[in-house]
Amino acid sequence: MKLNDIRDNDGARKVRVRKGRGIGSGKGKTAARGQKGQKSRSGVAIKGFEGGQMPLHMRLPKRGFNNPFGKDYxxxxxxxxxxxxxxxKIDGKKDITEETLRAAGLVRGGKDGVRLLGKGEIKAKAKFVVxxxxxxxxxxxxxxxxxVEVTAPKKTDAKADA
Incomplete structure (x- = not known):
């Protein structure tokens, strides 16, 4: 066995098919798109189209309401x-702020701040700034x-969100 004898296994590297490069290639002329019609042309995007029938995403009923002014805590x-x-992971003696909770990995997301909920039990004498x-x-x-010290929510520009 020499270095110049080493080769990949058969089928390990597959050459991509080049479509539309002459009839001798086997994928020439129509480039595997068939004959005529919308799908044979370039620039076609018919993702939700159902041939003129009302598309499924429009037939299904819409539910709920998405409040554009709702806060994301x-x-x-x-x-x-x-x-x-x-x-x-958190020092109970110091103030527990939003930054403290994020640094500890307890909070993610919530662009408008952190909201404290009452589930569970707390024994530590902690001061929360949320x-x-x-x-x-x-x-x-x-x-x-x-x-618990409740601060004002962060001001977000309404025009920037839209």
């Missing part, structure tokens, strides 16, 4: 915050001896 439960404090909080979450944190 990243939601975090106090029980999860307690888990992260127990695991020493964009929003439920009544239950505030009550649970205050019961544990902590406090």
């Amino acid at each position: 990243a939601e975090v439960n106090i029980g999860m915050v307690q888990k992260f404090i127990d695991a020493k 964009t929003g909080a439920t009544k239950g979450a505030i009550a649970a944190v205050e019961k544990a001896g902590g406090s």
Whole structure:
């Protein structure tokens, strides 16, 4: 066995088919598009078209409402915050801010800020600085001896979103 004897296995490298390069190639003339018709022409995009029949995506009923002015909060439960404090990923002695929660990996997304929810139980005396909080979450944190400071949501330009 020499270096010049080494070759790929048969079929390991497949040569791509070049369409429309003469009738001798086997894929010439119509370039495997068949004869005539819309699909044989260039620049055709008939993704949802059903030959004049009402397309399926238009036949199905539309449901719900998408509020263009709705806020997008990243939601975090106090029980999860307690888990992260127990695991020493968050320092319970310092203020727990949005940046702290993002750095710990507890919060992702939520372009309008972080909202604290009351699911779970918190034992640490923590001070939260968040964009929003439920009544239950505030009550649970205050019961544990902590406090919740609710800041104003971030101003987003309505024209930039549209």
